[in-house]
Amino acid sequence: MPAEAASLQVKLSRKLKLQLPSRIPKKLAGGSSGVQSPPRADGVRNGDNHNHERTKRGSKSILMDKKRIFAELPRSPSSSPSRSRSSSKRKQSLLLSSNKLLGEEGSDGPSRSMWVSGGKAGASFQAKVGKTRATSLTLKTEVKDTERWNAGKQKSPAKKHSMDSSGHLVQKQGVRAEVPSSTTARRRQQEKRDAHGDHPEVKDDQPKKRKRVIRLDPHDISNKRLDDGIVVHETIKEKKMESQDSVEISKNAQFRAIQPGPSILSFVEDNLLGRRRTIELRRAGYNTELSAPLDDIPFSMSSERERIEETIFRNKLTFFAAAKVSSSFPPPEVPEIAFAGRSNVGKSSLLNSLTRQWGVARTSDKPGLTQTINFFKLGPKLSLVDLPGYGFAYAKDEVKDAWEELVKEYVSTRIGLKRVCLLIDTKWGMKPRDHELIDLMERSQTKYQIVLTKTDLVFPIDVARRAMQIEENLKASKSIVQPVMMVSSKSGAGIRSLRTVLAKIARIAKV
Numbered sequence: 001m002p003a004e005a006a007s008l009q010v011k012l013s014r015k016l017k018l019q020l021p022s023r024i025p026k027k028l029a030g031g032s033s034g035v036q037s038p039p040r041a042d043g044v045r046n047g048d049n050h051n052h053e054r055t056k057r058g059s060k061s062i063l064m065d066k067k068r069i070f071a072e073l074p075r076s077p078s079s080s081p082s083r084s085r086s087s088s089k090r091k092q093s094l095l096l097s098s099n100k101l102l103g104e105e106g107s108d109g110p111s112r113s114m115w116v117s118g119g120k121a122g123a124s125f126q127a128k129v130g131k132t133r134a135t136s137l138t139l140k141t142e143v144k145d146t147e148r149w150n151a152g153k154q155k156s157p158a159k160k161h162s163m164d165s166s167g168h169l170v171q172k173q174g175v176r177a178e179v180p181s182s183t184t185a186r187r188r189q190q191e192k193r194d195a196h197g198d199h200p201e202v203k204d205d206q207p208k209k210r211k212r213v214i215r216l217d218p219h220d221i222s223n224k225r226l227d228d229g230i231v232v233h234e235t236i237k238e239k240k241m242e243s244q245d246s247v248e249i250s251k252n253a254q255f256r257a258i259q260p261g262p263s264i265l266s267f268v269e270d271n272l273l274g275r276r277r278t279i280e281l282r283r284a285g286y287n288t289e290l291s292a293p294l295d296d297i298p299f300s301m302s303s304e305r306e307r308i309e310e311t312i313f314r315n316k317l318t319f320f321a322a323a324k325v326s327s328s329f330p331p332p333e334v335p336e337i338a339f340a341g342r343s344n345v346g347k348s349s350l351l352n353s354l355t356r357q358w359g360v361a362r363t364s365d366k367p368g369l370t371q372t373i374n375f376f377k378l379g380p381k382l383s384l385v386d387l388p389g390y391g392f393a394y395a396k397d398e399v400k401d402a403w404e405e406l407v408k409e410y411v412s413t414r415i416g417l418k419r420v421c422l423l424i425d426t427k428w429g430m431k432p433r434d435h436e437l438i439d440l441m442e443r444s445q446t447k448y449q450i451v452l453t454k455t456d457l458v459f460p461i462d463v464a465r466r467a468m469q470i471e472e473n474l475k476a477s478k479s480i481v482q483p484v485m486m487v488s489s490k491s492g493a494g495i496r497s498l499r500t501v502l503a504k505i506a507r508i509a510k511v
């Protein structure tokens with residue numbers, strides 16, 4: 001038996017020496033050192049085995065244990081002695097891992113051979129390869145590639161490969177460079193598979209997708225223009241805002257610089273105009289629980305109307321006509337006093353406050369409630385006319401324009417119109433549309449009087465300043481009736497004074 005074994009060993013050695021490749025992929029050999037060892041003459045490299053111990057035992061002992069199997073040319077199983085099951089399993093696992101490695105390497109791999117146990121194990125491997133048709137085919141083709149690769153290697157020996165795991169990419173790139181052009185199609189296929197995630201390890205080695213680079217068209221200056229435009233617009237806007245602010249500031253400064261005359265100041269104080277504390281009103285003897293307490297009527301009830309100092313305002317206020325167009329105006333039978341002004345300035349409220357009949361003329365905090373010219377009779381000798389407001393209102397522009405035209409027509413053509421009370425919000429002062437109406441009344445020689453409203457919302461000094469400001473502005477006006485009146489429908493301040501002025505009109509007026 002020892003003699004047989006020795007002869008068998010010799011035979012195997014010869015056979016295997018013939019089959020030994022010039023190079024063996026390090027990956028297959030499981031090597032991990034960073035430097036590739038030069039191939040040995042007998043085809044066995046120091047790093048070809050899974051550990052260095054085997055290498056130490058020498059090439060002979062390795063050959064005893066291992067046999068290089070070429071996948072494309074399955075060798076007939078040698079008549080090596082049978083091995084234990086565990087050994088066989090170990091070889092199979094080695095085979096599987098090797099197979100896996102082959103798969104990972106793809107067509108670019110430097111070798112498709114592997115070291116497995118000789119004898120029965122090798123035979124079993126061959127049988128397995130034979131059984132697994134797909135695997136066999138792959139191996140076959142890959143071995144062909146390996147041969148070509150080796151040939152290529154020999155042609156260009158100057159090129160080196162780093163076989164260590166850290167330099168895997170370098171090796172693969174090198175191999176790629178050496179793969180002949182006939183394998184290009186296959187390589188593309190492999191790359192496709194890699195791209196589909198068949199071999200994640202290899203995929204990692206693939207050059208990563210280039211980031212999209214946004215190319216700038218040197219002739220396209222739209223972006224720049226857009227940016228520039230925005231910047232320019234912003235600066236213009238900012239400048240505009242700044243200039244507006246400065247104008248506003250200067251306007252406020254100008255307003256604060258107004259020195260009201262002594263008559264205006266005393267009027268404001270006598271009538272307790274402006275924002276006042278409740279305690280102050282109480283101390284002055286007014287019942288702050290009542291509506292419009294400064295009107296100096298203790299109870300705001302119908303029976304109390306008898307206490308109104310101006311007899312004409314003791315009459316019942318009755319609505320009798322509404323007009324959307326001038327043709328709907330009622331015939332001018334009695335003198336009329338109209339209340340005009342911007343929307344929400346307090347026209348309807350003033351009518352109620354003057355007559356102390358709350359709710360006859362409808363009011364709302366929503367601008368644009370009064371949309372028709374409403375005619376109210378205050379006794380047999382006077383009519384009070386509530387006009388729709390102009391300026392901002394919750395209505396369509398066409399509708400608002402129609403109101404404005406109607407108001408203009410009324411104030412400029414109405415026979416029997418004795419006075420237009422032009423109401424101005426004390427806080428905001430006169431606006432361009434107010435001036436428009438003034439101009440119209442000036443042209444049509446309609447008498448008008450400025451009435452500052454909502455005086456309870458501003459400081460007494462500002463009420464005086466506003467009155468003074470308007471008086472100064474309209475000094476040259478011919479149709480204006482001085483003085484500027486100041487009222488508050490809420491507190492009742494200045495209402496009695498206004499009644500006195502308006503009652504005089506009623507007394508002397510004839511249609």
Ligand SMILES: Nc1nc2c(ncn2[C@@H]2O[C@H](COP(=O)(O)OP(=O)(O)OP(=O)(O)O)[C@@H](O)[C@H]2O)c(=O)[nH]1
Nearest residue numbers: 344345346347348349363364365368369370389489
């Ligand atoms: N604080 C205060 N609020 C007032 C005064 N006069 C009226 N108001 C309020 O201002 C709002 C508008 O009042 P209106 O009388 O409806 O005003 P208008 O001018 O008739 O409004 P339009 O009919 O829309 O043109 C309402 O909420 C009133 O309560 C006032 O003297 N002081």
Ligand SMILES: [Mg+2]
Nearest residue numbers: 347348369370
């Ligand atoms: Mg109104």
